[in-house]
């Protein structure tokens with residue numbers, strides 16, 4: 001039986017909903033103003049039924065946007081705090097780039113130094129080659145002129161972290177109910193006023209505050225709240241651009257090469273950092289030598305016992321369909337529309353072979369199983385963390401978010417009245433004010 005009323009209703013049992021619930025419970029207890037029993041998490045399907053449950057799980061700092069970097073550094077500290085419970089592997093992360101990205105990645109390195117985030121930066125083709133070959137004797141990626149090696153970060157095992165987070169939340173007295181779908185909101189005083197109750201398919205729950213952490217379904221909740229589909233954005237040109245779509249969908253391309261993960265150990269027998277390579281070297285099929293692309297391309301990969309192979313992905317693509325018509329359900333591997341196909345296998349496996357000789361001719365071991373999923377992106381592809389309709393806090397991470405486990409801690413404080421300097425650059429008002437984040441040269445919309 002759902003309660004008829006509770007102080008905090010969290011919608012979505014993904015990384016953000018669970019993290020917020022856990023941290024909020026602790027904040028309430030610490031301040032003597034309540035406890036986990038004031039919080040209910042509801043999910044229409046199950047814990048980890050969304051993007052968090054299928055995420056590659058990469059945790060990094062590497063962002064061209066200073067505000068993102070500071071936020072990521074905070075999240076890394078939360079991963080480290082609960083490393084075992086959240087199944088976090090602190091193997092580090094490498095951004096390996098061509099000349100067109102050299103200066104920008106150099107800036108990232110300088111700013112990581114400034115915030116005390118440990119990394120090394122290698123410059124010049126020969127030094128990069130030497131650095132990478134000392135780690136992997138079969139390294140052969142072309143046109144690489146900088147390597148940023150972040151000593152922190154790494155990856156976590158998606159469902160295991162969510163199980164860990166739910167345990168943490170439940171241990172604080174938070175209640176998690178699955179199979180409960182939000183279908184609307186009851187307002188206190190007309191269309192744009194505060195939410196008085198969350199309406200679900202199992203009944204109505206009166207509440208003081210609502211927290212929305214629904215990942216790719218954010219547009220649905222946004223629409224239920226009557227928030228605008230199109231907004232005005234003040235561009236970098238200083239002009240106002242009306243009618244910009246609030247939400248767009250991208251399809252994430254990921255898969256697993258079914259080889260022994262130990263095969264990707266470093267020369268000294270250690271588990272390697274997560275590797276992210278962007279390059280403008282032409283990419284040829286390692287099977288028939290045909291040209292795949294002569295444009296900038298990028299991949300990331302890691303050996304992962306949880307996925308049972310070398311797992312990773314490539315650049316996503318923007319879904320051209322009208323966002324109102326994009327079928328978010330069935331989600332992830334169950335989707336008939338948004339799972340990766342032969343093009344991904346050919347590109348990603350050839351790209352692995354381009355980077356390391358050990359992967360040459362291995363594409364037959366690619367695991368032919370449905371993978372990938374969609375993400376819902378904001379107008380500038382960066383998160384929106386903000387309060388709407390007086391008492392609804394929306395965590396819309398624009399698909400950056402599995403790594404952002406710490407956002408829940410910051411949101412919890414904001415829910416209780418504290419303002420977070422780390423969250424401030426992610427307010428919705430930045431679009432109207434033109435206070436946008438800088439844009440990088442990376443081929444990924446989230447870098």
Ligand SMILES: Cc1cc2nc3c(=O)[nH]c(=O)nc-3n(C[C@H](O)[C@H](O)[C@H](O)COP(=O)(O)OP(=O)(O)OC[C@H]3O[C@@H](n4cnc5c(N)ncnc54)[C@H](O)[C@@H]3O)c2cc1C
Nearest residue numbers: 012014015016044050051052056057058182215401402403
């Ligand atoms: C293939 C893929 C790989 C990714 N890899 C990475 C990565 O390596 N690193 C990284 O940082 N990020 C990664 N991401 C992005 C990251 O997974 C997401 O940004 C993040 O998990 C979103 O978390 P969330 O808690 O907001 O939402 P989700 O995890 O999507 O959870 C939302 C939950 O809300 C529930 N829900 C939805 N609508 C309703 C409703 N009406 N009523 C009740 N419940 C509802 C859903 O059932 C779901 O369980 C990846 C994403 C994808 C798709």
